[in-house]
Amino acid sequence: MDGGSEKVKNGDHVNGALKKCLEEKKAGGGDAADGNRCKPKIEALENSLFPKKKPITPLRLRSGSLTDRSAMKYDGKTSLLLLLVGYCLLMPLISSFASTLEYDYYRESCPQALHIIRSTLRRIYDRNSTVAPAILRLVFHDCFVKGCDASVLLDRTVFMGSEKDTLPNQSLKGFDDIDLIKSELEDACPGVVSCADLLVVAARESVVLAGGPFYPVHTGRKDSDHSYPEVSYELPSPLDDLPTTIARFASRGFTEKETVTLLGAHSTGMIHCKFFERRLYKFGGTDQPDPSMDPEFVDFLRSVCNTNQTQTQGHSPSASPAASPSSSKVAEERSMKMDYEGRGSGFGILYYRGLLQGKGIMFVDQQLTAGEETANWVRQYASDASMFHRDFAKVMMKLSSTQVLSGLSGEVRTNCREVSSSLW
Ligand code: HEM
DSSP states (O other), rough: OOOHHHHHHHHHHHHHHHHOOOOOOOOSSSOOOSTTHHHHHHHHHHHHHHHHOOOOOOOOOOSSSSOOGGOOOOOOHHHHHHHHHHHHHHHHHHHHHTTTTTTTTTTTTTTTTHHHHHHHHHHHHHHOHHHHHHHHHHHHHHHTTSSSGGGGOOOOSOOOOOOSSSGGGTTOOOHHHHHHHHHHHHHHTTTTTTTTHHHHHHHHHHHHHOOOOOOOOBOOOOOSSOOOOOHHHHHHTOOOOOHHHHHHHTTTTTOOOHHHHHHGGGSSSSEEEGGGHHHHHHHGGSSOOOOOOOOOHHHHHHHOOOOOOOOOOSSSSBGGGGGGOOSSHHHHOOOOEOOOSSSSHHHHHHHHHHHHHHHHHHHHHHHGGGSHHHHHHHHHHOOOOOHHHHHHHHHHHHHHTTTOBBBTBBBSSSSSEEESSOOO
């Protein structure tokens, strides 16, 4: 076994121990995921995902170095210059320390915060399981646009446009569910828990509910006082080819591998026919379907999206319940269920296997098999569920920490749809 798979195994082991701890604590009626009891296991999981580097031994200063007083023959001007340079270099460093996220940031201000998020989300999920993929997608659309600052949740006002109204965000869902969770938080701890933290924690829970891995989420994010509709157009499109997708993710600091991993989120949820219909009939200006698609799968998707035909069953991914009624209005609303029929190890692995068989629903998904490096990762994830779960956990932690506001930057909104500072 190579070193990489050894680490995967360790990660699995720690994740298993953590899950056990959480279950035991839950059976005991408490909330453990972020409580003290499971903290050592959460830290062990973090260590297995991100092994700590050895501390660097400080270099001994040799005589004759810059700190050697005898060598300091600077005049007043040089000292002032050095002071200025030092100030300029250190200030960003100091403020970046001040703005670091923390483990269990709300432990004193609102110790029940994470329990409230988790239990409310689970209550909603029990009634309507579409909440989980909806919130997972929301966090991506939030974090990709100016960082994880809940800007995507803001409604339009007379002074400010809203990200929600832009084309890439028009089919986002889950806003009411976020409102419900926020109102529970506000009842318990008014004005304390940010919408940005709410969203990343709820997304983590959503991944777990969808059969994906648990990953630790540090907290302390603040909310933006601004929405960025113009930046929303930088979100990837379902019609993008591979180089464009790679470039878009690279612009946010993600590697090719991480891009492949992140798209594994398409293991769960729904996708409307309008996002892939052109692939089925008139691909690339021809009268033919996309040649990279499996022909039987093309027929299947045509039957799902065509309101005149009856629904076909028995394929994976399966036709969605939303695809049953047959009025013309519903034609637009027809959708494919991306749930690749798996819980536990099914999350991810079936999505990548589907890609290898030409059964990617959106062009952007199928394109992952078009590049040498990306196709290599697709193949690896299709055969190694634990490697995918470990990488997905890591990349979701990275996504959740993208360009956050913290410390003195940003605010805590009391209503996720409106900024709290009165100017807007
Ligand atoms: C190239 C990048 C991506 C593109 C072009 C893309 C595009 C889309 C589109 C068009 C849909 C269908 C929406 C609908 O029918 O209403 C969708 C669904 C979804 N996307 Fe993505 N996506 C991308 C990456 C991601 C990432 C990185 C995540 C999360 C980490 C994600 C999570 C989801 C989820 C969970 C759904 C299902 C939503 C639901 O059922 O409500 N997507 N995506």
